[in-house]
Amino acid sequence: MPIRVVFTGATGRVGRSMVPAILRSTDFALVGAVGRQRAGEDVGVVLGMRETGVRLESEVEEAVRGTGGQVLIDFSAPEVAVKHCRAGIEAGMAVVMGTTGMSAEDVSELGRLAASRGVGAFKAPNLTLAGHLMFRCAELVRRYMGDVEIIEAHMPEKLDSPSGTSIETAERLERVGGPPPGIDHTRFGLPESRGARVGSVRIHSLRLPSIYDHQEVLFSRPGELLTIRYEQYTTEPLVGPTLRAARLVLGARGLVHDFPGLFEDDPAISSHTNS
Numbered sequence: 001m002p003i004r005v006v007f008t009g010a011t012g013r014v015g016r017s018m019v020p021a022i023l024r025s026t027d028f029a030l031v032g033a034v035g036r037q038r039a040g041e042d043v044g045v046v047l048g049m050r051e052t053g054v055r056l057e058s059e060v061e062e063a064v065r066g067t068g069g070q071v072l073i074d075f076s077a078p079e080v081a082v083k084h085c086r087a088g089i090e091a092g093m094a095v096v097m098g099t100t101g102m103s104a105e106d107v108s109e110l111g112r113l114a115a116s117r118g119v120g121a122f123k124a125p126n127l128t129l130a131g132h133l134m135f136r137c138a139e140l141v142r143r144y145m146g147d148v149e150i151i152e153a154h155m156p157e158k159l160d161s162p163s164g165t166s167i168e169t170a171e172r173l174e175r176v177g178g179p180p181p182g183i184d185h186t187r188f189g190l191p192e193s194r195g196a197r198v199g200s201v202r203i204h205s206l207r208l209p210s211i212y213d214h215q216e217v218l219f220s221r222p223g224e225l226l227t228i229r230y231e232q233y234t235t236e237p238l239v240g241p242t243l244r245a246a247r248l249v250l251g252a253r254g255l256v257h258d259f260p261g262l263f264e265d266d267p268a269i270s271s272h273t274n275s
């Protein structure tokens, strides 16, 4: 039986890659969709595909009601993501929380709600293989090099800053042991020019029209510099891992940050999403 999915943010940049992949897949069935533009129309038609019988709703409650959905996948906006995820959990659905910019308190609260309802809630600020490898490389380097700063760049339409990927990177670096960072002697000038801080890691955010998703993690020690650079050009790399997460989260309870094997090759899914 295909896994029944409600997708919130169906008309967005990510939704326009994810929803067609779900519609093409025999492992998943789309049973609900949220997006404001062209709400009331068939979501397949809105996305330039076949009629699906699933109406695009502007309110998550309408999209979830009576669908028997098993997983809600949310790639929407920080101001509505909590509402979307909560509605899914309250309807007994597991959730894949792809939207960035939710507060840590909101994420914890959703995790507690999911645990109390006996469903999984997967928090995934970066669902690409290259992003995952970037995290792992940065964690490795941090064991040897203590001075690290992050530069991230996105398009100006991005609503949250710093990016979810950069915050996740900084939080991971903070958890790794290694040499302590050196002293920053800055005392004069504009303090914000030194970036936002997550623990001891400074993050510098650029918002420029020609960039989609870019991040550099710069490690330094006297006399040498090591940079890990990550670029995402399209939303396609998210599709396979997000579908795998939607399957794995069905077996989880409460808040989950990592699924072992999420980025392993899964021919069953990739054969559908690449067609």
Ligand SMILES: NC(=O)c1ccc[n+]([C@@H]2O[C@H](COP(=O)([O-])OP(=O)(O)OC[C@H]3O[C@@H](n4cnc5c(N)ncnc54)[C@H](OP(=O)(O)O)[C@@H]3O)[C@@H](O)[C@H]2O)c1
Residues within 6 Å of the ligand: 008, 009, 010, 011, 012, 013, 014, 015, 034, 035, 036, 037, 038, 058, 059, 075, 076, 077, 078, 080, 097, 098, 099, 100, 101, 124, 125, 126, 127, 128, 164, 238
């Ligand atoms: N986890 C990851 O790996 C990853 C990767 C890429 C992006 N993201 C995150 O995913 C989120 C979505 O990104 P995107 O680029 O797809 O954004 P986007 O293009 O702006 O799309 C946002 C979607 O959410 C809907 N939406 C926004 N506000 C809404 C509201 N108040 N009520 C109902 N629907 C609403 C929009 O519908 P309308 O346009 O019809 O209003 C649209 O479908 C962002 O937080 C982004 O940072 C995460």
